[in-house]
Amino acid sequence: MTNASLMTRETIVNVLLALLLLAIPLGASAMGEPFYITLATRIAVLALAAVGLNIALGLGGLVSFGHAAFFGLGGYAAGVLATHAFDGVPLFAGIPGTDSMPIIWLVTVVVCGLLALPIGAISLRTTGVYFIMITLAFAQMIYYFAISWPAYGGEDGLSIYVRSAFPGANAAQPLPFFLICYAVLMTALGLFWLLRGSRFGAALQAARQNATRLSAVGIAPFNIRLVAFAVSAMVTGVAGALFADLNKFVSPSMMSWHMSGELIVLIILGGKGRLFGPVAGAMLYVLFEFALGGITERWQFFLGLILLGVVLFARGGLLGLLAGKARHG
Amino acid sequence: MSIALLIEQILNGLQLGVMLFLMAAGLTLIFGVMGLINLAHGSLYMVGAFACAAVAAATGSFWIGLVASLVAAAAAGAIMEVTVIRRLYDRDHLDQVLATFALILIFSEGTRWLFGSFPLYLDIPPLLQGAVPLPGGGQYQLYRLAIIGVGIVVAVGLYFLISRTRLGMRIRAGESDREMIAALGVDIRTLYTVVFALGAALAGLAGALVGALQSVQVGMGEPALILAFVVIVIGGIGSIKGALFGAILVGVVDTMGRFLLPKALALMIPAAQAGPIGAALASMLIYIVMALILAFRPSGLFAAQS
Amino acid sequence: MKKIIAAGIFGLSLATSGLAYAEPVKIGVIxxxxxxxxGLGVDMRDAFALAMKQSGNKDVELVIEDDAQKPEIAVQLAEKMIQSDKVDLLTGIIWSNLAMAVVPNAVAQDVIYLSPNAGPSALAGAKCSPNYFNVAYQNDNFHEAMGQYANKDYKKTFILAPNxxxxxxxxxGFKRYYKGELAGETYTQVGQTxxxxxxxxxxxxxxxxxxxxxxxxxxxxxxKQYAQSGVNIPVMGPGFSFDQDILPAxxxxxxxxxxxxSWSKDLDNEANKAFVEAFQAEYKRLPSVYAAQSWDTANLILSALGKASVKDKDAFRAALKAADFKSVRGDFTFNTNNHPVQNIYVREVVKEGDVLTNKIVATAFEKHGDAYAEQCKM
Incomplete structure (x- = not known):
């Protein structure tokens, strides 16, 4: 098989996945089963978070074990702004809260970017396992801070009483909210695709494969990676904001190391470095979680077995099975 | 604050550090030799604690329980290595993280399946109950001193094992050149299983020793695992010396932070706020220390040559 | 986990019999x-299921699922139970942070939630709801009781809790009633060992x-560490750390x-004796306070089902509020904010044969409500 035909096959699989994700809630809506819309929204939001991580991890080879921190920050941005808007209390210095999703996303992007730059700048001095562990350390710092900071609920978390609004759509209803999340997910996938094909993406992938050679042609791998890390954090942060709006709740558990682990799981389950890997992974993961939880109290045991099976015997994840080997290792 | 209290707190930090060292030594050994990140190391710690508690309850002897914990953890480690871990050596860290993350889920729920949902009972043996006097009028618990002693014995033992024995020679050779020692006729597969089981036994030992102090329950390995990772990263992954140094640093910093930070803050801000804020800072402190160290020494304090 | 217990096999034939409780009722247990x-959740579930079984009510269907102590999973399960299983009532959550995640949104959708444990102050005060019934306690209650009791013997107490x-x-809560001096106040790390x-x-x-x-x-x-340390200053605390689920450990x-x-195994009333006996016979272990609260929750629901249809929300809420059931805690009524007014006891850990358990030594408060009821406007 040539590369071209593989690409075609992957493209077909991608389109099918995108359509499937869209079809579930539309079907559920037609059959009057709103819960499946919620489930599909959960898939879309987790996939979005993983698409963000995939920029750092899949393209840049930066295994961040602390992306839950950005996911949680996005959640808190949404929660805090919405709470201030709901209570009518200004945030600080007279700046009001807001329940407008676009503004919340903007704030999230700025906050996550501002935090990702110093975290990335320190973390990127290290490589390999050290990078994995230092990102974990930063996430733990933020996690403990969130638990003990009383202003916004600490460990109890923060309830969002009214889901934030999106101009021109009734986001309080499950289906419009799903469509918003779906649209953001598709936008992020588009961004990933553009990045991968761009000169920046080429440099990022080159930095992963051979940093020395990249330096030799006059490009500093550090800067490229730092930007990728920050962009990755921003996308994951927006997912966190949507996750908070989905659950109408945000708590420090969004920042726990388990969540960081789950984001990595989503990517590997779907197929790392691949455009639709996170989408396939999120679909599979939520399906397992939901179906197993419905069958047995010991669902985590079987979830563990399945994950183990995927790593050991299905390298390349779901997309590897469906669409053949990835273009590059 | 009396001198006796200060000495006691330093000893407490040392003891916490030694306990972390027992966890971290196995972890760093396994990473150094096989290049493997094992998130399930905390599960082996839990296996040790449960084995010790169950056997001690059945036989009435902590010491038989302690032996059982070593055997159970080593056996669990060997089985884990042969069935799963062995297939991960050639994979990247990402696959290792995911596979061992899955193992945590399996071990946690498996343990609950076996032992039920309620925590188990395990107390310190009669021989080690009581306290010894400290200079300055304080006293220190004998059992905690014994843990410090065990840590010193293990550290010295590991040093001799690695620098003076045939097995240690192979471990060192395996660290520096895997292909070469295989070519020399050393059975690398068996070597890896042995090293993994040794690391597991150390984790099990830590679990059993700590189980007498803490709650023996499902999930007990996870906080210990995260701390052990902090330790080996600070010390330099693969370095036993680094693990010892990192463990004691983390133990002392964490204990003294919890003890002194709220007091220090109370000098600056009202006491009602100083308590919670000091505690919050203390819980972040070791991660801050770790980030600082890695910012200046990206490979830890005692990075292995490779 | 999903387990359907006592599915209404005779639902159709009974539905025509005219009894209020004869129509099928679905209860979601998260x-x-x-x-x-x-351990806490298992005790909660076991007592709840046993109470339902003993009642012989064939029309109650339980949907039980595991939240893994994660707020996000609890939220998702609540959505599923409300939207997909179409449960009439929700209950079961053990932890305050999970309750805060689930309850505000569930009650906003006009689903009645009954708390068998956990009573965060927000839900007792400003954010209270006619759809939220706490059958356990307000979170401060046990601590207030200990503060009150401490006045009797102590002048200088060291207090600590997680941050x-x-x-x-x-x-x-402790300081609200304690009049002595504090020897120290320390916040520990969450999950500290x-x-x-x-x-x-x-x-x-x-x-x-x-x-x-x-x-x-x-x-x-x-x-364990305190006892081993040889410090022999007397210790006290809320019953959570001295209950049947963890005493053996x-x-x-x-x-x-x-x-x-609010409860002890030796509380002298008929309902409690029957409960302890039934629980022990069924599960071969002593019940905990979580089991007792859960048993009361189940019996409160059953009492209300006997009076009103669960479909008629107003009537059903009124029936719940009447608290017309035999509580294992003796006198039990609801305050204006749907939180309990009950006695809080001081217990002492004792050994009966080989088994560690509690016996009541004093009553710290009689008919005690909570400090947040005034803030609740409903």
Whole structure:
């Protein structure tokens, strides 16, 4: 098989996945089963978070074990702004809260970017396992801070009483909210695709494969990676904001190391470095979680077995099975 | 604050550090030799604690329980290595993280399946109950001193094992050149299983020793695992010396932070706020220390040559 | 986990019989059945299921699922139970942070939630709801009782709790009634396992007593280490760290410790005797306070089902509010904010044969409500 035909096959699989994700809630809506819309929204939001991580991890080879921190920050941005808007209390210095999703996303992007730059700048001095562990350390710092900071609920978390609004759509209803999340997910996938094909993406992938050679042609791998890390954090942060709006709740558990682990799981389950890997992974993961939880109290045991099976015997994840080997290792 | 209290707190930090060292030594050994990140190391710690508690309850002897914990953890480690871990050596860290993350889920729920949902009972043996006097009028618990002693014995033992024995020679050779020692006729597969089981036994030992102090329950390995990772990263992954140094640093910093930070803050801000804020800072402190160290020494304090 | 118990096989034939409880009722139970905190959820579920079984009510269907002690999973399960299973009532959550995640949105969708454990102050005060019934306690209650009781013997208490909202509520509750001096006030790390540093401070502080709130494994670790340390300043705390689920793990270290709770195995009333006997016969272990509260929750629901249809929300809420059931805690009524007014007892850990358990030594409060009821406008 040539590369071209593989690409075609992957493209077909991608389109099918995108359509499937869209079809579930539309079907559920037609059959009057709103819960499946919620489930599909959960898939879309987790996939979005993983698409963000995939920029750092899949393209840049930066295994961040602390992306839950950005996911949680996005959640808190949404929660805090919405709470201030709901209570009518200004945030600080007279700046009001807001329940407008676009503004919340903007704030999230700025906050996550501002935090990702110093975290990335320190973390990127290290490589390999050290990078994995230092990102974990930063996430733990933020996690403990969130638990003990009383202003916004600490460990109890923060309830969002009214889901934030999106101009021109009734986001309080499950289906419009799903469509918003779906649209953001598709936008992020588009961004990933553009990045991968761009000169920046080429440099990022080159930095992963051979940093020395990249330096030799006059490009500093550090800067490229730092930007990728920050962009990755921003996308994951927006997912966190949507996750908070989905659950109408945000708590420090969004920042726990388990969540960081789950984001990595989503990517590997779907197929790392691949455009639709996170989408396939999120679909599979939520399906397992939901179906197993419905069958047995010991669902985590079987979830563990399945994950183990995927790593050991299905390298390349779901997309590897469906669409053949990835273009590059 | 009396001198006796200060000495006691330093000893407490040392003891916490030694306990972390027992966890971290196995972890760093396994990473150094096989290049493997094992998130399930905390599960082996839990296996040790449960084995010790169950056997001690059945036989009435902590010491038989302690032996059982070593055997159970080593056996669990060997089985884990042969069935799963062995297939991960050639994979990247990402696959290792995911596979061992899955193992945590399996071990946690498996343990609950076996032992039920309620925590188990395990107390310190009669021989080690009581306290010894400290200079300055304080006293220190004998059992905690014994843990410090065990840590010193293990550290010295590991040093001799690695620098003076045939097995240690192979471990060192395996660290520096895997292909070469295989070519020399050393059975690398068996070597890896042995090293993994040794690391597991150390984790099990830590679990059993700590189980007498803490709650023996499902999930007990996870906080210990995260701390052990902090330790080996600070010390330099693969370095036993680094693990010892990192463990004691983390133990002392964490204990003294919890003890002194709220007091220090109370000098600056009202006491009602100083308590919670000091505690919050203390819980972040070791991660801050770790980030600082890695910012200046990206490979830890005692990075292995490779 | 999903388990359908007592599905209404005779639903159709009974539906025509005209009895209010004859129509099928679906109850969603979200509780913790995996991980370190599973013991509490298992006790909750077992007592609830047993009460339903004993009632012989064939029309109640339980949908039980595991939240793994994670707020996100609890939220998702609540959505599923409300939207997909179409449950009439929700209950089961053990932890305050999970309750805060689930309850506000569930009650906003006009689903009635009954709390068998956990009573965060927000839900008792400003954010209270006619759809939220707390059948357990307001979070401060047990701590207030201990503060009240401490006045009797102690003048200088060292207090500690984890550094999170429930921990701060706990110490606030204690201080609300305690009149003596504080020898120290320490916040520990959430999930902390080693308390040597805190115990050293207690020894050094000159305290005449120690009050601690450290739920779950934290309390087991603290009690063991405290007993081993040889510090012999008397300890007290809310009943959570001295209940039947964890006493076996703490061992003799807990003997003689005074702790507060709204229930004890030896409470002298008919309902309680029947409950303890039935629970022990069915599950071969002693019930915990979580089991007792859950048993009461089930019986409260059953009593209301006998009076009104669950479909008629107003009538059903009124039937719940009447609290016309035989509580294992003796007198039980609802306050204006749908939280309990009940006695809070001081218990002492004793040994009966080989088994560690509690006996009541004093009544700290009679017919005690909570400090937040005034803030509740409904």
């Amino acid at each position: 509780t913790t059945l995996s991980g370190g905190g599973a 999170y909202p429930a921990g701060k509520d706990s110490l606030t 080693d308390y040597a540093a805190e115990i050293a401070q207690i020894r050094d502080s000159g305290a005449d007593s120690v009050f601690f709130f450290l739920p779950g494994g934290m309390g087991i670790s603290f009690m 703490v061992g003799d270290a807990a003997l003689g410790v005074k702790n507060s709770a």
